[in-house]
Structure formats: structure tokens, C-alpha cells
Amino acid sequence: MISFLDFEKPIAELEARIAELRATADGSDLDIDGEIGRLEKKSAAMLAATYAKLTPWQKTQVARHPQRPHFLDYIRLAFTDFVPLAGDRTYGEDAAIIGGFATLDGRKVMVMGHEKGHDTPSRIKHNFGSAKPEGYRKAIRLMEMASKFGLPVVTLVDTAGAFPGVEAEERGQAEAIARSTEACLALGVPMVSAIVGEGGSGGAIAIAAANTVLMLEHSVYSVISPEGASSILWRTADKAADAATAMKVTAQDLLALNVIESIVPEPNGGAHRDPAATARTLAEAIGRELDALSGRSAAELVRQREERFLAIGSL
Amino acid sequence: MRRTGQKAVSKALFLQDWYETEMSWLSKVRNSISSLAKRDTPDNLWMKCPSCGEMLFAKDFEANLSVCPNCQHHGRIRTKTRFDLLLDDGYSVLPTPKVPENPLNFRDTKKYPDRLKAARAANPYPDALTNAAGTIDGRKAVLGVQDFAFMGGSMGMAVGEAFVAGVEKAVADNCAYIICTAAGGARMQEGILSLMQMPKTTVATRRLAAAGLPYIVVLTDPTTGGVTASYAMLGDVQIAEPGALIGFAGQRVIQDTIREKLPDGFQRAEYLHAHGMVDMVVHRKDLKGTLATLLGYLERKEVA
Numbered sequence: 002m003i004s005f006l007d008f009e010k011p012i013a014e015l016e017a018r019i020a021e022l023r024a025t026a027d028g029s030d031l032d033i034d035g036e037i038g039r040l041e042k043k044s045a046a047m048l049a050a051t052y053a054k055l056t057p058w059q060k061t062q063v064a065r066h067p068q069r070p071h072f073l074d075y076i077r078l079a080f081t082d083f084v085p086l087a088g089d090r091t092y093g094e095d096a097a098i099i100g101g102f103a104t105l106d107g108r109k110v111m112v113m114g115h116e117k118g119h120d121t122p123s124r125i126k127h128n129f130g131s132a133k134p135e136g137y138r139k140a141i142r143l144m145e146m147a148s149k150f151g152l153p154v155v156t157l158v159d160t161a162g163a164f165p166g167v168e169a170e171e172r173g174q175a176e177a178i179a180r181s182t183e184a185c186l187a188l189g190v191p192m193v194s195a196i197v198g199e200g201g202s203g204g205a206i207a208i209a210a211a212n213t214v215l216m217l218e219h220s221v222y223s224v225i226s227p228e229g230a231s232s233i234l235w236r237t238a239d240k241a242a243d244a245a246t247a248m249k250v251t252a253q254d255l256l257a258l259n260v261i262e263s264i265v266p267e268p269n270g271g272a273h274r275d276p277a278a279t280a281r282t283l284a285e286a287i288g289r290e291l292d293a294l295s296g297r298s299a300a301e302l303v304r305q306r307e308e309r310f311l312a313i314g315s316l
Numbered sequence: 317m318r319r320t321g322q323k324a325v326s327k328a329l330f331l332q333d334w335y336e337t338e339m340s341w342l343s344k345v346r347n348s349i350s351s352l353a354k355r356d357t358p359d360n361l362w363m364k365c366p367s368c369g370e371m372l373f374a375k376d377f378e379a380n381l382s383v384c385p386n387c388q389h390h391g392r393i394r395t396k397t398r399f400d401l402l403l404d405d406g407y408s409v410l411p412t413p414k415v416p417e418n419p420l421n422f423r424d425t426k427k428y429p430d431r432l433k434a435a436r437a438a439n440p441y442p443d444a445l446t447n448a449a450g451t452i453d454g455r456k457a458v459l460g461v462q463d464f465a466f467m468g469g470s471m472g473m474a475v476g477e478a479f480v481a482g483v484e485k486a487v488a489d490n491c492a493y494i495i496c497t498a499a500g501g502a503r504m505q506e507g508i509l510s511l512m513q514m515p516k517t518t519v520a521t522r523r524l525a526a527a528g529l530p531y532i533v534v535l536t537d538p539t540t541g542g543v544t545a546s547y548a549m550l551g552d553v554q555i556a557e558p559g560a561l562i563g564f565a566g567q568r569v570i571q572d573t574i575r576e577k578l579p580d581g582f583q584r585a586e587y588l589h590a591h592g593m594v595d596m597v598v599h600r601k602d603l604k605g606t607l608a609t610l611l612g613y614l615e616r617k618e619v620a
Contacts, residue, residue, distance in 0.1 A: 163545075165565030165573050170583060171591050175544035175564035182546065183518050202502075202511060203545040203564070210515040224502045224511040224542070234424035234504060248507040249420050258419065260508050307519045311480065313512040314415050314473030 003274060006062050009051065015044045048270040055219065058242035060251050061227055063219040063271045064198045065161075070276035071130075072099055072116040072157050075197065078280030080105055080112060086143060088135075092172060095136030097128040097164070098208070100143045105155065106288050111147035113140055113208060114157030117198070131164040132204060134177035140208050141177075141184040148299075153191040153291050156208045161226065163204030178207040185210035186306055189299030193290045195265065195283060196220045196252070197272075212306050213290040214260070216252035217283065218267040222260075223250040260313065262290070365389055367559070381600045390557050390600055392537060395441060395461045398496055399448045402459055402604050407450025410458075412442045413481050415473040420507050428505040431467065439466045443474035444499070447482035449489065453608035455615075456491035458482050462498045464538070469499035471543050472506040476513030479547060483520040492530040492611055497548040501541020514546035521550045530614035532607065535562050535585065535594065553610055554594040555603070556585035562593075 005013035080103040100113030117130035194211035200222030230244035268275035367389035382391035422428040444466040486493035502510035533551030538561035563583035
């Protein structure tokens with residue numbers, strides 16, 4: 002059962018009517034298949050029309066949809082032979098960032114990303130996808146190992162931001178993020194990042210300073226959450242929609258700003274309506290980018306990554 | 317004028333607060349237009365230390381490097397004061413690189429270009445980070461200074477590009493790059509492009525390291541957000557000024573997350589030192605000498 006977002010209300014009503022008709026049809030010999038088919042077509046068209054013109058704020062809501070596929074869904078649906086690797090060897094294991102060896106359509110890679118969890122116990126276990134320093138230090142460890150053994154690095158980004166807490170500050174959240182970003186830039190192997198949900202500020206860039214950055218069609222990526230920008234710049238909590246528009250947070254905006262390389266299309270109505278299809282499209286897109294980067298020397302890969310970021314804001 | 321400035325200093329300033337600070341700056345500038353005469357009134361001769369409350373003679377405070385003689389509270393200082401403090405006479409201020417302006421066509425309650433214009437009218441340099449090339453007790457260095465008075469020191473493309481330019485100058489001159497950080501964080505008006513300055517500046521620190529040149533960070537009050545989470549934490553040697561607020565997340569955000577009282581001295585320089593995040597906390601009067609000593613140790617020895 003899909004939970005509908007506020008702006009999907011007309012679609013939700015139509016879907017409810019279809020379900021009602023189905024229930025009636027089951028209990029009688031009335032032939033209403035034709036009517037159901039017609040309504041289903043109408044619902045799909047409404048969904049397509051709605052999703053074709055989502056506002057930045059609506060996209061933010063889709064990117065945060067509780068049923069949107071997360072890291073472990075993609076591991077299950079797009080990768081094989083996943084071997085999770087745990088711990089930063091310094092302090093602990095942070096389940097907000099998961100990583101390990103995996104195979105992507107025959108390519109051996111090091112994969113890592115934020116996991117938000119899908120119900121209350123798993124959300125708590127994964128700290129809602131907000132990593133602490135040990136999460137970023139684990140990412141650094143895995144990146145360095147990938148570089149050592151020639152494994153390309155794939156990251157899936159999905160976080161509201163790095164965890165803002167006392168212990169995170171004490172253990173050097175800022176340093177961990179800075180070093181993780183540095184580790185991305187130092188990689189002698191190809192690195193492809195995909196923003197699959199929320200790309201939340203420093204907590205996202207720490208594992209997204211890649212050779213190639215992709216975004217799912219309805220994902221968002223920004224320096225601060227629209228709510229945060231609203232409260233700082235507008236001095237009110239209710240300007241998040243305006244802030245989302247002003248900050249240009251959508252995949253389409255970021256492609257136009259040359260911050261990402263391409264957009265990976267989502268199924269009609271968003272990734273959460275068909276996680277398997279989303280995972281397949283994403284796997285193929287990441288695979289293509291990895292192939293395009295393969296065969297380049299470590300020096301070339303480092304250079305390309307450096308130039309990519311040096312160019313942003315340079316005249 | 318001093319008093320207003322010190323009032324702003326006394327506040328704990330976080331990412332969330334830079335806007336407010338900017339506003340206080342604007343009103344300060346507005347007031348200053350008609351306040352030249354007011355400047356010498358007794359009201360402005362004296363100021364209250366924002367930390368200990370001691371009444372100080374404003375000129376004495378300034379002569380004491382904006383450090384309270386009573387409690388050693390370190391007030392914020394401007395870019396030129398910092399250059400004069402740390403560099404030998406005869407340094408040269410480097411031009412601030414030009415960057416694309418307002419590619420997002422951003423406006424909140426005001427247009428971003430209007431905010432920039434106001435900040436430029438109130439500041440001697442065109443953005444929040446300015447470099448100077450010179451010597452420190454005779455040792456060559458390029459010194460970058462971030463000025464909190466310019467839109468909260470916030471890191472946008474101009475700051476990122478200036479940082480890269482400063483490092484490039486250091487590489488060209490075969491000398492150290494020293495940065496005095498001060499920022500509420502990334503400049504939100506530049507959206508994702510400000511976030512991208514985190515990897516961009518990190519490319520620069522890597523190039524400095526590849527050239528075998530020293531990178532020294534002096535964390536001054538306040539350094540938070542995306543600046544802390546990039547070049548401000550990557551120094552070969554990390555120095556902090558006493559009492560400086562240094563952190564990743566703002567205290568209000570953390571308070572909202574944990575819903576309990578923050579520890580005493582949380583995110584202050586001494587707290588970071590105790591937690592292993594900085595090498596030393598150095599009094600402003602000893603800063604130049606410390607940098608000179610460090611540069612002496614970090615000079616490249618010729619390999620036989």
C-alpha cells in the first residue's frame with residue numbers, strides 16, 4: 002500500500018474509487034472491468050501529469066518519501082554477492098553508512114551509502130541515515146582499500162545531513178567529513194556517486210566528490226535543507242517551499258548548473274511506486290558511467306576529479 | 317561603533333546566526349554614515365567586555381589586539397588588522413579573483429546582489445576571504461584571512477576561488493599557506509555551488525601537500541559549518557584562538573536534537589584541544605611567534 006503525499010490527493014481519491022469498484026466486482030457478476038481499466042488509465046495519466054511538473058518542494062517530499070527505496074533495497078535489487086564491511090577501527094560501527102564489496106552486473110566494486118531505514122526499529126538502528134564521524138571514517142577506510150585493490154567505488158547518497166549531536170562534535174564530525182571528501186579526491190580508481198534521495202549538505206558531499214555524479218529524477222541535493230534555509234534567511238519556518246525553489250535543489254536544476262553529469266529517470270509516480278524498476282535503471286546508469294571511466298590511469302582519474310570541482314565557480 | 321560590534325561579538329554565533337549578524341552590520345553601517353560626530357562622545361570611548369563585563373577604554377582594547385586585558389577574551393578583528401598582526405611590514409594584498417555572480421538568481425527577503433552590494437559598501441575587500449603574500453619573522457608565507465564581518469565570513473564561490481588562488485600563489489612562491497578561518501558556514505544564497513566549494517578547496521590543500529608545502533590553519537571565532545568540514549580541519553598544524561567557537565553543527569540545532577543542556581565550554585577552542593581536534597590554543601599576542609617557529613620546523617630539507 003502506497004502512502005500518498007498531500008499533492009497526490011486527487012490520485013489517491015481515484016485509486017480509492019478503483020479499489021472500491023474492484024471489491025464490488027469481486028462480489029458480483031457485474032462486468033465492470035472496462036470501467037476499472039478506464040479509471041486506471043486516467044489515474045496513470047494524472048500521476049504522469051503531476052510528476053512531470055513537481056515543484057522543488059514537492060520533489061523534496063518525494064525524495065523523503067518513507068517508502069522510497071533506500072541503500073539496502075538497492076543492494077538487494079541491483080547488486081549481487083554483497084559483503085558488508087563494518088567499523089572504522091578507531092571508535093565503532095555506524096550503521097548510518099553501510100558499505101562493502103559487491104558485484105554490479107559482473108563488475109566488482111566497493112559500494113557504500115547512507116541507509117535511512119524503513120520502519121521505526123530500522124530507522125533507529127541506522128540513525129535515520131545521519132552518520133557520525135565513525136561512519137565517515139569507515140567510508141575513508143573502505144575507499145582506501147578500494148584504491149589499494151583496484152575496485153571502483155560506487156556511492157549512493159541519501160541523508161538529511163551528518164548527525165548534529167554532542168558526541169559527533171566531540172569525535173570530530175567536521176574533520177571526519179573533511180577527510181572523507183579528501184579521500185574521495187585521492188582515489189586512484191573510478192568513483193561514481195548517485196544521489197538517490199536527499200543529498201544533505203556536508204554529510205552528502207563527504208561521499209560524493211566523485212568523477213561522475215548522477216541524480217535520480219526526483220531526488221534533491223542542497224547545501225542546507227529547505228526548512229533550515231527558511232528559518233535562517235526568512236526567519237520563519239513556513240518558507241521551505243520558497244527556499245527549495247530559490248536554492249535550486251532539483252536534479253534538473255543541478256544538471257543545468259553543471260554540478261551533476263546526468264539524471265536517471267524514475268518510474269511513473271516516483272521510485273517508491275516501482276523500486277525494482279528504479280534499481281534496474283540505476284544499475285544500468287552506474288554501470289555505463291563505470292565503463293566510461295575504466296581503463297584510465299590513477300593520475301588521470303584524480304586529475305579529472307580535481308578539474309571537475311575546480312571548475313565550479315571559476316570564470 | 318565599537319560597542320555595537322562588541323555586542324555582536326558577545327553572541328554565540330552559528331550558521332543560523334550569520335544573517336542576524338549581517339543585519340547588525342548593515343545597521344552599523346547605516347548608523348556610521350551620520351555618526352562620525354558621535355564617535356568621540358564618551359558613549360563610544362568606553363566599551364563593556366562581552367565576556368567579563370569589565371568596562372574598557374575602547375582604544376586600550378584595540379591597542380591590546382582586541383583582547384580584554386581583564387579576562388583575555390579575544391574579540392573579532394578585521395582582515396587588515398590580522399595582516400598587520402601576523403605579517404612583517406611590506407606585505408602585498410593579493411587581488412580577489414572574480415567569480416560568476418548570482419548564477420542562481422537568488423532572492424530571499426532581498427536579492428542576493430543587493431546583499432553583496434551592501435556588504436561591499438561596508439567592507440574594504442570584495443568578499444569574505446582575502447590573501448596577502450609576505451613574510452613572518454622573515455619566513456615567506458601566503459596568509460589568507462576570512463572576515464566574519466563580510467556576510468558572516470560565509471563560503472561561496474568567491475571564498476572558494478580566493479582560497480585556491482592563495483594556495484596557488486604559495487605553490488608558485490614555494491612557501492606555506494596559512495589560513496585564518498572565520499565563518500558561519502556555506503553561503504546559502506549560492507545554494508549547491510557553495511557546497512561544491514568544500515571539495516574544491518580540498519583539491520587545493522591536496523596540491524599544497526603534493527608540493528611538500530606546509531598548510532597551517534588558525535581557527536578564529538567563529539568557524540562552523542561547511543568551512544569547518546573542509547579546509548579548516550585539514551591543516552598540517554591546527555591552531556585555535558582562545559575561546560573561539562569551532563564546530564560542525566550549530567548549537568541550536570544540536571540542542572534541538574538532544575534536548576538537554578550542552579556541556580560547559582562545548583565547541584570552544586579549549587574543548588576542541590581537549591578532544592584532540594587542534595594542536596594548540598594560542599593567545600593572539602603569541603600567534604606570530606608561534607607561526608614563525610612552526611614555519612621553521614616545516615621548511616623542506618634538501619634531500620641528499
